[in-house]
Amino acid sequence: MPVITSVLFIISIVMLFGGGNYFLAAQRAGVYPPRRVLQQRAVTIGGAGGVMFLLAIFMTWAV
Template sequence: MKSVSTILFLLSVLLFVGAIWNMAALKRPGFYPPKQVLKKRASALAGGGGIFLIVAIILSSF
């Protein structure tokens, strides 16, 4: 169970890093994907990271 929670923690960190990367891309001028696409992608990555983080915390508490 410990390895599953570790993998979920790492996956949540990767998703949060992806969300931060997409939010940073909003500040760059002339970036190809439209800002609305970047905002949707960043929110989806942050939401997924939050879900995986909550599941990992629940699994690690058992």
Template sequence: MGIFISVVFLVSFAMFAGAVQNLLALNKPGMYPPKVLLRKRAGSLAGAGAIFLLIGIIFYSFH
């Protein structure tokens, strides 16, 4: 069970890191990918990261 909780926290951290990377890409000049797509991607990754973090906290509290 401990390995599962660790994996859930690592996935959460990876998704938050991806969201930050997409937000930082908004400041780079260029046309591709569109800024709307980057914002949507960052929001999706941050939301999924929050869900995985919540799941990890729930499992950790019951462990």
């Protein structure tokens, strides 16, 4: 079980950083794809990373 929670923590951190990267890319001028698409990707990936982080925390408490 500790291996699973460690993997979930790592994946969630990577997804949160990815969402942050898309968010920062949306703030720059002259980027492609359009700003709206980058913001949608940031919310989607960041939200999924947050859910996985909460799941990993709950799994840690269950053990």
